[in-house]
Amino acid sequence: MRFAWVGFHGEGVPALEALLDAGANIAGVLTLRPDLAAKKSGGADYFPICARRGVPLHYIDNINGPEALRVLTLLRPDVVFVIGWHQIVRPDALKLAAVGMIGAHASMLPKNRGSAPVNWAIIRGERETGNSLIWLAPEVDAGDLIDQTPIPIAPTDTCATVYQHVADTTREMLLRLLPRLLAGERPGTPQQETGEPVLHRRRPADGLVNWSGSGEQVYDFIRALTRPYPGAFSALDGHVWKIWQAALSPDTRNGHTPGQVIGPVLSPQNDANGQLVACGSGSVVLLEVEADDGTVLSGTALSSQPWAGKQWAHD
Secondary structure, three states: OOEEEEEHHHHHHHHHHHHHHHHOOOOEEEEOOOHHHOOOOOOOOOOHHHHHHHHEEEEEEOOOOOOHHHHHHHHHHOOOEEOOOOOOOOOHHHOOOOOOEEEEEOOOOOOOEOOOOHHHHHOOOOOOOEEEEEEEEOOOOOOOOOEEEEEEEOOOOOOHHHHHHHHHHHHHHHHHHHHHHHHHOOOOOOOOOOOOOOOOOOOOHHEEOOOOOHHHHHHHHHHHOOOOOOOEEEEEEOEEEEEEEEEEEEOOOOOOOOOEEEHHHHOHHHOOOOEEEEEEOOOOEEEEEEEEEOOOEEEHHHHHHOOOOOOOOOO
């Protein structure tokens, strides 16, 4: 059986390595052109893997474009694994896999179909997501289910740590599936229609912090958008700051307005130093921020800022 791989996100690297270790005949890998991948979050360089393993690597800009269709036609794959890709695969590409194309979606489908499911799950305060292996269909995340694995979201998780669990479970599910594919099986169960709306795409501009939310909501928002994503942000003294790390604090507002800096948080442990900021209810401690000129403040460099009483931009 001939396989092909389509992906550019780091999420897919462990699974591709595992399939090659298991002897899967990967006839070629299609990945995003480096200049385009540099503009995306969480990208991985597939060149070292392919060079080390002797797998042909093809750079494309669109899985539905002429170059990708030409490469897939030449590869003649039975199954194409589309793992960590950002575009919907259209019918002209889907039909080039004799058996079908397989994708992974970071939720327990049919829940949270659509874009950025992990980020949305954390923003919403959900305590569990999952990973679903599916046969790709023309409709978004609507193909038959092959396998699923639940993934808990701990209060200390970030988008990066959850996506690491996603990567690990993708690898495990594909390794379970490989012998069945090689045996000629095509396992799959139709998804039930729930009527739940498809999650819309998130853009960097969507990272503006709403300080009127509760401390829990602001904390969840920051950890949902931290590296490798563009980050949550707000403005202080006319400068825009990205907020990379925060901690949740009890309700200590005492009459402060949402977004007001209550004052420094001090600790002998350097990375626990920061600035306490009031929210709509409760508060958060900012632990790492980055100015619009690229200056990063954390630890005592952050707690020593004379920000007490100042106001983060607030509608």
